[in-house]
Amino acid sequence: MIINKQHIITTIVSIQLFLIGCTCFANEIRVATIDEFNSAIKSAKAGDRIILKNGEWKDVKLVAKGAGTSENPIVIEAEESGKVIITGDSSLKIAGTHLLIKGLWFKNGYTSGKSVISFRVNSKEFASHSRLTDCAITYYNPSTKATDYKWVSVWGKNNRIDHNYFTGKTNSGTTLVVWLKGKEHIDNNHRIDHNYFGERPSLGFNGGETIRIGTSKNSLLSSRTIVEDNVFEKCNGELEIISNKSCDNVYRNNLFLESEGILTLRHGNRCLIESNVFIGNQKPHTGGIRVINAGHVVRNNLMMNLTGDGFRGPIVVMNGVPNSPANRYHQVNNVKIQNNTIINCSPIQLCAGSDDERSLVPINTIFSNNLIYNDKNGDIATIHDKIDGFNFYGNILDTQKNFDQEGFTKMKVNWDTFEDILYIPTETNEELIKNSKLEIKSPKLDITGAKRTTFIAGAYNLGNKKFPKALVLKSGTSWDSKVEPQKTVVNSEIIEVAPGIGTLRKALKKASARSILKLKSGEYILEKGIKITTSITIEGLTKDKKPVLKIKEGIEKKPTYFFRVDGGSTLRLNNLEISANSKEPIKYAVVSPDKNIAESYSVFINNCHIHGFKNKNGGSVYKGYKGTFADTLSIANSRIENAYRGINLSEEKETFGKYSAQVVHIDNTIFKDIEQWALNYYRGGTDESTLGGNLSVQNSVFSNVGNIEKGTILRTKGIVTVNIKNSVFEKSYKVVNPVNLKGNKNTMSNCVVFDCGTVKATKGASVKDVMYKNPKWEDKEKFIPSEKSPLRKQQHIGLKWDTKK
Structure with missing residues (x-):
């Protein structure tokens, strides 16, 4: 059940409530x-x-x-x-x-x-x-x-x-x-x-x-x-x-x-x-309450359909730092977490953040009479350190998974649903009453404010078919202050463009939001870089015979980029060849907005051939500037080669936890003959306030990339979530570690690594089914594996040739 504003009854208009304290004024x-x-x-x-x-x-x-x-x-x-x-x-x-x-x-x-x-x-x-x-x-x-x-x-x-x-x-x-x-x-x-x-x-x-x-x-x-x-x-x-x-x-x-x-x-x-009521509707990264320090009481809260893990769990109890400075983590002590109801959520997190610095486990912490229901086969809890300092009792589990910990009783609870939204224990729940443990400091009221007559675990009285106040409160202004985008249907305008000098720029001047520019085969010569100020798609008419984009030779003031994407805009490039092969290669194919632009942006590149970006004065195929932020950078079914650098997302040098893109997705793509790295995706410092970036690499090939002393193929320093699978790394002879994974959300699986060192994994990173074998190509240029290739013997590794042409 997805819960929205209509279900919740929460309103932000038509509230008559303002008594000022006096009916007459001087x-x-x-x-x-x-x-x-x-x-x-x-x-x-x-x-x-x-x-x-x-x-x-x-x-x-x-x-x-x-x-x-x-x-x-x-x-x-x-x-x-x-x-x-x-x-x-x-x-x-x-x-x-x-x-x-x-x-x-x-x-x-x-x-x-x-x-x-x-x-x-x-x-x-x-x-x-x-x-x-x-x-x-x-x-x-x-x-x-x-x-x-x-x-x-x-x-x-x-x-x-x-x-x-x-x-x-x-x-x-x-x-x-x-x-x-x-x-x-x-x-x-x-x-x-x-x-x-x-x-x-x-x-x-x-x-x-x-x-x-x-x-x-x-x-x-x-x-x-x-x-x-x-x-x-x-x-x-x-x-x-x-x-x-x-x-x-x-x-x-x-x-x-x-x-x-x-x-x-x-x-x-x-x-x-x-x-309090926390409703995630299974949206990613939604969480509940995180506990640090001493003397807190967390009770009668309702968590529903939250998916966040790590520091975003439904209930997170942190480890502390010995002799902690003011800005780090003081030990959890004398905390009561009681009578909360957790419905179909991700696991609770106990001793979260445990590492060499955060080594003080919680002490004198009561975790009692909490009711956890899960029919999704989800885990109950993730335990990161010793839990001797917890006192668990009266907790009820109505779940498919077991949890072998004293103080938790697995049993079947009789539930009723209220307005198809809330799970309420019915009045007939003798086992629930029996296994809940009343104490002197147990809450006297339930989540709705009703007096607890029969004490049970969880936030609700038995059979209490009443909404919590959080679901019926009237918030916001008495007048309609809602600001919502106009729900107008925008039909994509199709603009056909012929080859020539400046024809693409002229067509873009006529384009409106969501226009699709269809490029015929031939050469498109740019005299200036193109700024994308709205959501635009530029694509070749066919997948095979790609139109070629070039910079005009001999011009006095050469541009530094082909495309710049402004804040709030989205650029989609499909079925194109972008060539920087010239006497003086320009620096970038695509760049982010200028420095420190507030609005985020997105770039999607599909079935493109991008090559020749050999400018060694900081050049790269893609560049994200300092203070800019991409929602998504996606490169799929493409070929990037003969370049100084690949994707540069490393401008945030400070240790404040900043990074330049939320999601980077590389799928079914070749990176070949790149002098430095294919990707440099950087997040400095140990700040935990953000999601920390997400890199997904699958079914791709990296050949002769970063083949220099101390070279790396994929740099992902500080990025929280890295998932590399079904890919090939080869012919980077001087590389010691093509990939350096760090953290329990960094994973690599089902890959082949040949003649480019070994994968390094620390701090809980996972490396599984990585073969250090010759991939044995039938076609070394198109990276088609031979019949004897190890790429064919297990789950499909390398390019998806059923879709790549």
Whole structure:
């Protein structure tokens, strides 16, 4: 069952809820310009109401300062909620007491400051007892994704952020941060509730959290912030959807829907995480709760159809670092994980991250009365280290797989389904009652808030056919702040192009989004590099007689590339020959956007012959620049040869965990006579906040690649997921290690390696069925194996000749 907004009942429109605290105001002041606003706020008194006129407010720096009272706040609101549109380089700063901001929409702009909305003007002027409500920030991003600013920065004490709508953040910086820098901001008692946090695409490096409370430096200070009744949908910025970095916070009744990350108790102690609902709908990388530090209680949470592994499991309990510095991992101690229900999820992770550094296993940790149901033949848990410090009891397994650990009882639970969504234990469950272990500190209520009369494992009372609050809460604005792409059907325009000088460029000028340029056989001469600014397909009319793309000889200013793909664009190249064979070969066939472009892009190359890119001044067939990010780079059924370098994704040199492409896919492709490497896919540092890159190589041939001293064929340093299979590596005589795999998600299987060293695998990497034998080609140019070739004797290795022509 796929659960969506219609099932969940969660709404973000038509909410009538704003009681301001007083029905009369000392003054009602209407303003239409920033100067009028500045004049009005300067003289505002308790009870005054400043109304911003509907329309666009561009390049405005709103500073709301004043002293209201609990009975008579100073109110700053839109004439009509959602109709005051704040654009351009704009921001809002709040300082004083009892201010209420309502109905503003920050839309499609950016800020040159540190935050779009900040609850302080400077280090000495900040807000307390103030409220941001019924507002929205959508797609408020700079031109470069590396530019770091927050959308909402919360300072002071006793502030509330509620019923707001936040979606579309693409640049570095947390969406909402609570700061504890200075005694005026400790024990702050903020409340963050009933907000809708919408889609945030993968950032590709640390800094993409949706909420962060505190920092590593002040993580042992108390914040006492409450985060409740919020929706987090497709919040994929990084590993940590919520990053707790302070003490004594509460996270309850929140909904996490199809978000590729996890609620992380990263630093700080004594937090309560209860009655949250995590729904993955089998989407990849979706996770639940990650536990670090001491004194936490994790109870009455529901996890459904989560697929994340490693640090993205449904429940992850980490190992710690001895004498840990503030920014690493403190030992898990005195933690209670109880009465959670886990339905058809990936395995829980115990002692996760165990390595030479993270060697302190959890201690004094109770894992009790959790109910795990799995009818997908999934494993129960992955154990990475000694679990002597856990106290397991009362846990119930209704699963196909066994789990040989005391404190877990496998049994058949009688289930009922509620609204075809929820699995609820029926009232008839005597064995479940019998095997659950009530203790003094067991929760008195279930996930719906109902009193537990008959104690059982899991988040629900027996037969309680009531939705958890997280599935019926009303989040977001009272007005329709949703920003969705228009659902218009775009028919692909077919444009036929004839050979000649500049004909391809002229055709592209006429092309619209999703156009397909059909190239007839012949030569296409480029005088300039071509910039791709939308989604375009360029392809030969037939697979066999490929049109040839070349750069014009003898021109004064030679381009450095054939194609540059701008942010937000997709380039598909099919059935083409791209030749750099000339007196002065140019550097690149395809390059990413220029440096530090916020929007991601994708490139798909199929059935192409790319050759002659021998420029040794940093040249390569493909180049991803620093600060850019490809969603997908796919090369299939192609031939890349006679080049200095192949695919260069190694510009992120810092140790911040950055990398240049989320997915790199190489299938049924030849790399031949490449002086350095076929691929350099790099991720520096040990940061665990992102997915860390994904390389898939299958049914490909690498011949005479990187055949130099200390050469490598595939460089994948720091890339988390590497899967190489059914491929051939040959004739790189000087290479010691053609591939160096590191980490338990790096695998190589069913491959042939000949005359190019041996595969190196460390840190849990897997190498299986690799043969160091001569592949024995019948046709050495087309890499067709002979009848006696070892490629034919086992599972198919090498090119897929049924599809490759």
